[in-house]
Amino acid sequence: MFDSPDRHLFFDHIPVAASLSRESDGVYVAVNAEWSRMTGLSQREVVGLSSVDIGLWPSHTRRLQALAVLHETGELRGLPLSLVRPDQTQIRFELSMSRFEWNDESYLLSYLKDVTGERTAQIALLASEQLLKATNERLNQQLRLFEAMESLASVGYWTSGPEPDHLVLSKGLYQLTGLEPGSVQPSSDGRSWILSEDKPAFLAAREALDGETLYYRWQRPDGRVLTLRGRMQRLSDNAPSEIHFGVVQDISRERETELALQDRLSFIEKITSRLPGVVFQIRRNADGVLEFLFISEPASQIYPGFTAQAILQDAYCTLNLHHPDDVQAFKLSVRQALQSLQPWQHEYRLLLPNGQVRWLLGQGVPEQEAEGAVVMSGFVTDITERKLAEEKIEQLAFYDALTGLPNRRLLLDRLQLALLSAARSESISAVLFIDLDNFKDLNDTLGHDVGDMLLRQVAQRLQGSVREADTVARLGGDEFVVVLEELGTDVQLVTALAEKVGHKILLNLNHAYELNKQELLSTPSIGVALLSKQVKSVDELLKQADLAMYESKSAGRNTMRFFDPTMQALVAQRTAIDRELRLALKRSELVLFYQPVVDEQAQMVGVEALVRWQHPRRGLLSPMEFIDQAEQSGLILPLGQWVLRKACEQLVQWAAQPATAQLTMAVNVSARQFRHPEFVEQVLEVMRATGVAAHLLKLEITESLLVTDMLEVIEKMQALRTMQVTFSLDDFGTGYSSLSYLKRLPLDQLKIDQSFVRDVLTDSHDAAIAQTVITLGQSLNLSVVAEGVETHGQWQFLAQRGCKLFQGYLFGKPVPVAQLPLSCLSWPLV
Numbered sequence: 001m002f003d004s005p006d007r008h009l010f011f012d013h014i015p016v017a018a019s020l021s022r023e024s025d026g027v028y029v030a031v032n033a034e035w036s037r038m039t040g041l042s043q044r045e046v047v048g049l050s051s052v053d054i055g056l057w058p059s060h061t062r063r064l065q066a067l068a069v070l071h072e073t074g075e076l077r078g079l080p081l082s083l084v085r086p087d088q089t090q091i092r093f094e095l096s097m098s099r100f101e102w103n104d105e106s107y108l109l110s111y112l113k114d115v116t117g118e119r120t121a122q123i124a125l126l127a128s129e130q131l132l133k134a135t136n137e138r139l140n141q142q143l144r145l146f147e148a149m150e151s152l153a154s155v156g157y158w159t160s161g162p163e164p165d166h167l168v169l170s171k172g173l174y175q176l177t178g179l180e181p182g183s184v185q186p187s188s189d190g191r192s193w194i195l196s197e198d199k200p201a202f203l204a205a206r207e208a209l210d211g212e213t214l215y216y217r218w219q220r221p222d223g224r225v226l227t228l229r230g231r232m233q234r235l236s237d238n239a240p241s242e243i244h245f246g247v248v249q250d251i252s253r254e255r256e257t258e259l260a261l262q263d264r265l266s267f268i269e270k271i272t273s274r275l276p277g278v279v280f281q282i283r284r285n286a287d288g289v290l291e292f293l294f295i296s297e298p299a300s301q302i303y304p305g306f307t308a309q310a311i312l313q314d315a316y317c318t319l320n321l322h323h324p325d326d327v328q329a330f331k332l333s334v335r336q337a338l339q340s341l342q343p344w345q346h347e348y349r350l351l352l353p354n355g356q357v358r359w360l361l362g363q364g365v366p367e368q369e370a371e372g373a374v375v376m377s378g379f380v381t382d383i384t385e386r387k388l389a390e391e392k393i394e395q396l397a398f399y400d401a402l403t404g405l406p407n408r409r410l411l412l413d414r415l416q417l418a419l420l421s422a423a424r425s426e427s428i429s430a431v432l433f434i435d436l437d438n439f440k441d442l443n444d445t446l447g448h449d450v451g452d453m454l455l456r457q458v459a460q461r462l463q464g465s466v467r468e469a470d471t472v473a474r475l476g477g478d479e480f481v482v483v484l485e486e487l488g489t490d491v492q493l494v495t496a497l498a499e500k501v502g503h504k505i506l507l508n509l510n511h512a513y514e515l516n517k518q519e520l521l522s523t524p525s526i527g528v529a530l531l532s533k534q535v536k537s538v539d540e541l542l543k544q545a546d547l548a549m550y551e552s553k554s555a556g557r558n559t560m561r562f563f564d565p566t567m568q569a570l571v572a573q574r575t576a577i578d579r580e581l582r583l584a585l586k587r588s589e590l591v592l593f594y595q596p597v598v599d600e601q602a603q604m605v606g607v608e609a610l611v612r613w614q615h616p617r618r619g620l621l622s623p624m625e626f627i628d629q630a631e632q633s634g635l636i637l638p639l640g641q642w643v644l645r646k647a648c649e650q651l652v653q654w655a656a657q658p659a660t661a662q663l664t665m666a667v668n669v670s671a672r673q674f675r676h677p678e679f680v681e682q683v684l685e686v687m688r689a690t691g692v693a694a695h696l697l698k699l700e701i702t703e704s705l706l707v708t709d710m711l712e713v714i715e716k717m718q719a720l721r722t723m724q725v726t727f728s729l730d731d732f733g734t735g736y737s738s739l740s741y742l743k744r745l746p747l748d749q750l751k752i753d754q755s756f757v758r759d760v761l762t763d764s765h766d767a768a769i770a771q772t773v774i775t776l777g778q779s780l781n782l783s784v785v786a787e788g789v790e791t792h793g794q795w796q797f798l799a800q801r802g803c804k805l806f807q808g809y810l811f812g813k814p815v816p817v818a819q820l821p822l823s824c825l826s827w828p829l830v
C-alpha cells in the first residue's frame with residue numbers, strides 16, 4: 001500500500017499523528033513521524049505490535065466496542081484515550097479512525113490528537129472546584145460545629161477591625177447576650193447592657209486588651225442578669241490592620257452554683273463552729289499520706305494551740321498532743337478503718353503540755369475515691385466529762401468510798417474470774433479475810449471519825465503489804481479481803497507464801513496508829529483460804545476464809561489461821577449447839593453451879609452463879625462451850641433470864657436460913673443481855689416474882705459493855721441501883737478500862753481478872769496491875785475481888801496489898817448448891 005515513495009513520504013510528513021493498522025488484530029502496519037514523536041514509539045518498535053499491545057486501549061473489549069461504533073456510523077471521532085509513553089509520561093489524546101479495504105484486507109487509518117495539556121487543565125480545574133466545594137462544606141460543617149459548641153458552652157466571640165467600621169459578633173454571642181442577631185453595629189453601644197458597677201472594669205480591660213480574664217454582669221433585654229467571663233486581646237500587632245478579638249462565656253450557672261456552694265459552706269462552717277467538737281474530712285492518698293481536706297474552726301477547742309489552718313497544712317501536727325500510750329492504738333484504728341472502709345470509732349487521750357488529760361471520741365465514715373484514695377468524713381468530740389463521770393460511777397459502784405479500795409461487788413467479780421481461771425489451770429490463789437479486833441469498841445468509844453481514820457490507815461498498810469497486782473478489798477465495816485492471785489501450783493508452797501504475806505500484814509497492822517493525835521493499837525485476826533479448782537463457788541471460798549478468821553478470833557485474836565475442813569465440823573457443831581441449847585432450855589438441862597467468894601479470913605461471904613449444861617450425850621458442859629454461841633444467836637437472853645431467876649430463887653431460899661441469909665449472889669450478865677431494851681424491866685420482874693432481897697444480888701458486867709453508849713448503861717445501872725441491886729465489873733483490866741468512865745459508873749465492886757492473878761507472883765507487870773486495881777478500888781470506895789486464886793501465895797500476896805475478897809479453886813470450885821460448904825459458913829475455907 002505504501003509502495004509508492006511519494007505516498008510514503010506524504011504519510012510520514014503530514015503534521016498529524018497517523019497510523020495504519022489491520023482491523024482484524026490491530027497490528028500496526030505503519031506509523032508516521034508525528035505519531036512516533038507523540039507516542040515516543042518508533043516505526044520499528046511498533047511494527048508487529050497491536051494498538052492493544054502498546055497500551056493504546058485499556059482492553060481488547062474497549063477496542064472492539066470502538067470498532068463496533070466505527071462499523072455502525074462509518075467513522076469514529078475524538079475518542080478520548082491515554083497512553084503511557086516509554087519515558088513513563090502520560091499523554092492524553094483524541095482518536096479519530098476511518099476504515100478501508102485493500103487487497104481483501106480491512107485496514108484502519110487512525111489519527112491521534114494530543115489533548116494532554118487541555119485535559120490536565122480541565123482535570124485540575126475540576127479538582128480545584130471539588131476541593132473548593134469540599135473545603136467549603138468542611139468550613140460550613142466546622143462553623144455549624146463551632147456554633148453548636150458555642151451554644152452548648154454558652155460562649156461567643158467578637159472581632160473588630162481592621163476596618164474602623166468592622167465589628168462581628170458570633171451567633172453564640174448574640175444568643176447568650178439575648179440580642180437580635182446582626183443587631184449590633186460598630187455604632188451601637190453594646191456596653192450599655194453591662195451593669196454600671198462592672199463597666200469601669202470592662203472598659204479598662206477593653207483598653208488594655210491584655211488577654212486577662214475579666215468578670216462582669218450583663219443584663220439581657222429580657223431582664224435576666226448574666227455573669228460573664230471574658231478575655232480580649234489584639235490579633236495582630238500591626239497597628240494599621242489591628243484586629244481585636246474577644247471571647248465571652250456565660251458563667252451565670254457556674255457562679256450560681258459557686259454562690260450556692262459558698263452559702264452552704266458558710267452554713268456548714270457556722271454550724272460546725274458551734275458544735276462541741278470538730279468536723280473533719282481527711283484523705284489518704286494512694287501513697288498512704290494523709291491530708292486534711294477540711295477541719296472546722298475552732299479546731300483549738302479540741303486540739304489546744306492548733307488552728308484549722310495549721311492542721312490543714314500538716315495533717316500529722318496534732319499527733320504530738322496525743323497521749324504517748326494511745327498513739328499506736330489511734331494510728332492502728334484509723335488505718336484499719338481506711339483499709340476496711342468500715343466506720344471509724346475510737347476513744348483516745350490527749351496529754352496537754354500542762355499535764356491535763358483530755359478524752360476524745362473520734363468517729364468517721366470512710367469512702368473509696370478514684371485512684372486508690374480514701375476519704376473519711378467525721379467529727380471529733382471531747383468526752384472528758386463523760387469519761388470522768390463514768391470513772392466516778394465506776395468508782396462509786398466498784399470502790400469503797402472511805403478507803404478507795406475495791407468494794408465487795410468488785411471483789412466478788414474478781415474472785416469469780418479467779419475461780420474461772422483456776423478451773424482451767426492448776427494455779428492456786430490465796431484469800432485472806434482480815435477482821436480488826438475490837439474495832440467496834442474503838443469505833444464506839446472514840447467516835448466514827450477516828451474509826452474511819454483507822455480504816456483508811458489499815459487500807460494503806462494492807463496495800464503496802466502486798467504486790468501491786470494483788471487485790472485488797474474492803475468488804476464493809478472492819479472486814480478486809482486480800483487476794484493473792486496465782487501464787488503457784490503446789491499447795492505447800494502456796495500456803496507458805498500466803499503465810500508469809502499474812503505475817504507481814506499482822507506485823508504491819510500491829511504498829512501503833514496515829515489517830516487524831518493519839519497513838520492507838522489495833523490488831524487483826526486473819527483467816528486464810530486457798531482458791532483452787534476444788535473450790536466450787538465464791539460464796540464457799542469466802543465462808544472458808546471467814547471461818548478461818550473466826551478461828552483466829554477464838555485462838556485469842558491478833559493471829560492467823562488457815563481454813564481446814566475440821567473448821568467446818570466446828571461450825572456444824574456450833575449450829576448443833578444452837579439447836580440443842582434451844583431444846584435444853586425447854587428440857588431444863590441447864591444447871592447452876594456456885595463458886596464461893598471468901599473474905600480475908602477465907603470465910604464464905606457469897607457465891608458466883610455459873611451456868612452448866614447437863615448435855616444428854618456429852619455430859620456436863622462448861623459455859624465456855626456454849627455461852628459465846630448463845631451470845632451470837634441471841635439465846636443468851638432466855639438463858640440469862642433463866643440464870644437470874646434460878647439465882648434469885650436460891651437467894652430467897654438462903655434468906656430463910658439465918659446462916660445463909662447474908663450470902664451474896666454474883667450473876668454474870670452478858671453485854672447483849674444488858675443492852676436489851678427490856679433488861680431493867682426483866683430484872684425487876686424476876687425480883688418481884690421471887691421476892692429476893694436486892695442488896696444481896698450482884699450483877700457482873702464486863703468492860704466490853706462499857707465502851708458502848710455509856711449514858712444508857714449508866715441509866716440502866718442507876719435504875720437497878722435504886723432498887724439496891726449492886727454491880728461488879730468483871731475481868732477488870734483486860735479491855736479499854738479508863739479511869740474517866742470508871743468514876744462515872746455506879747459500881748460497887750471491881751474484879752481482878754484471873755489472868756493477872758495467875759502470874760501475880762512471877763510477873764511484875766501482873767503484880768503491878770493487881771496492885772493498881774486494889775488501890776483504885778480503895779480510892780473509888782469499891783470492893784475488890786480477886787478471881788482465879790489457886791494458891792496460898794497468890795492469896796497472901798493479894799491480901800497483903802489490901803484485897804479483901806477472893807474467889808478461886810483455893811477456896812472452892814464451882815459446884816452444885818448441894819455441895820456448897822453451907823454448914824460450916826463461919827469456918828474459913830482454907
Ligand SMILES: Nc1nc2c(ncn2[C@@H]2O[C@@H]3COP(=O)(O)O[C@H]4[C@@H](O)[C@H](n5cnc6c(=O)[nH]c(N)nc65)O[C@@H]4COP(=O)(O)O[C@H]3[C@H]2O)c(=O)[nH]1
Binds near residue numbers: 754787789807
Ligand atoms: N483456872 C481457874 N479457873 C477458875 C478459878 N476459879 C474460878 N474459875 C473459873 O473462872 C470463871 C469465872 O467466871 P467468869 O470470869 O465470870 O467467866 C465465866 C462467865 O464469863 C461465863 N459464864 C458462866 N456462867 C454464866 C452465866 O450464867 N451467864 C453469863 N452471861 N456468862 C456466864 O463463862 C465464864 C466461864 O465460866 P466457868 O467455866 O464457870 O469458869 C469460871 C470459874 O470456874 C481458878 O482458881 N482457876
